[in-house]
Each structure stands twice: as C-alpha cells, then as structure tokens.
Amino acid sequence: MKKSPLMWAIIMIVIGLIGLIFVLSANRASPDDAFSSNGQMIYYTGASRGGQIPRTVGGAGMMGPGMMGASACVDCHGEDGRGGQVDMMYQSTEIPDIRYSSLTSPHTEDETETPGWTDAEIARAIREGIEPDGNRIKSPMPRWNMTDAEISDVIDYLKELDTR
Ligand code: HEC
Numbered sequence: 001m002k003k004s005p006l007m008w009a010i011i012m013i014v015i016g017l018i019g020l021i022f023v024l025s026a027n028r029a030s031p032d033d034a035f036s037s038n039g040q041m042i043y044y045t046g047a048s049r050g051g052q053i054p055r056t057v058g059g060a061g062m063m064g065p066g067m068m069g070a071s072a073c074v075d076c077h078g079e080d081g082r083g084g085q086v087d088m089m090y091q092s093t094e095i096p097d098i099r100y101s102s103l104t105s106p107h108t109e110d111e112t113e114t115p116g117w118t119d120a121e122i123a124r125a126i127r128e129g130i131e132p133d134g135n136r137i138k139s140p141m142p143r144w145n146m147t148d149a150e151i152s153d154v155i156d157y158l159k160e161l162d163t164r
Contacts, residue, residue: 039157046072055142081161
C-alpha cells in the first residue's frame with residue numbers, strides 16, 4: 001500500500017521530535033553529572049548538589065590557602081585522601097590522611113596515639129574543627145557547615161577512597 005504524503009509528513013515530524021528530545025536531554029547534562037556521587041562532588045568542589053557549603057577558615061593562619069575561599073578537600077588532602085606534605089602559599093603544611101580506614105583505626109594525632117574515630121567524631125572534626133581529644137584542628141583546615149546528609153555523603157566518599 002502506498003503511503004500518503006500526509007503520512008510521510010507525520011513520520012518525519014515524529015522522527016524530528018525524537019531527535020529534538022535526544023539533543024535536549026544531552027544538553028541537560030550539568031557539571032554535577034561529572035561526579036559519581038554527591039560526596040565526590042563535595043570532595044572536589046567544596047559545593048554539594050544542594051549548593052555551596054558555607055565555611056569558615058580555621059585557626060589563625062591568615063595566609064592559609066583557606067583564605068582564598070575556593071579550596072576543596074582535594075586541594076589539600078589529595079585525590080587519594082592520603083594527604084602528606086603540601087606546599088602552599090610559600091609554606092609547607094603537613095596534611096593528614098583522611099581515608100576512612102585511616103581515621104577509624106588507631107593513629108597518631110599531634111604525636112599522641114588515638115583510638116579510631118567514630119563517624120560522629122569525623123563529623124565534628126569537619127564541622128567544628130575539634131578532634132576527639134578536644135584539640136582544635138589547625139589552619140588551614142576550614143570548618144564546613146554541612147547538613148547531616150552532606151556529612152554522610154562525604155564520609156561515604158572517604159570510604160570510597162579506601163578502595164583506591
Ligand atoms: C585548605 C586546606 C584544607 C582543605 C580545603 C580541607 N582540609 Fe581537612 N585538614 C587540613 C589540615 C591542614 C588538617 C590538619 C590540621 C591539624 O593537624 O590540626 C586537616 C584535617 C582534617 C581532618 C582531621 C584529620 C586528622 O587526622 O586530624 C579531617 C577529617 C578533614 N581534614 C577533612 C576534610 C574534608 C572532608 C574536607 C573537604 C570538605 C577538608 N578536610 C578540606 C587541610 C584542609
């Protein structure tokens with residue numbers, strides 16, 4: 001049976017619409033989609049899918065890179081979370097290993113041996129800059145005003161770093 005011109009027009013419009021939907025959905029990909037999880041996005045950008053995370057700069061180090069406002073966990077703790085000696089703003093800073101297994105197993109803090117931290121203690125360190133033994137975490141580690149969901153997303157990402 002021969003198709004009428006009208007039928008062909010409808011078929012062409014349908015094909016066109018499918019193409020249009022395809023292009024639009026491809027364009028919708030936002031930068032957020034570059035990250036596999038919200039925790040990873042926070043780790044790499046200092047912002048979550050809910051928006052920029054408010055932070056204050058810890059300690060007295062006026063010249064710490066935290067002053068620049070743009071730094072995210074990755075800038076200091078590294079892509080693998082292992083930290084180490086990092087040179088910033090003309091000074092060398094010792095950055096701790098924050099992989100989940102390292103934080104939650106016995107380790108040395110300021111030359112004293114500490115038992116593994118709990119999730120709540122990790123949350124307090126990130127939010128308030130206070131270690132389980134009451135010591136204040138020094139500059140340039142910022143204090144991050146994260147929601148409970150953001151804290152748990154970040155902790156999940158610290159667990160993921162263990163597998164790297
Ligand atoms: C500008 C650099 C910088 C950025 C950005 C930064 N940190 Fe830190 N962080 C530090 C430094 C330096 C310390 C150790 C300070 C000290 O020893 O008192 C630290 C300590 C910590 C600790 C305590 C670990 C320990 O063993 O004492 C945790 C947990 C932590 N950071 C998590 C994070 C997370 C999560 C982010 C991102 C949301 C982040 N940090 C962003 C520099 C940074």
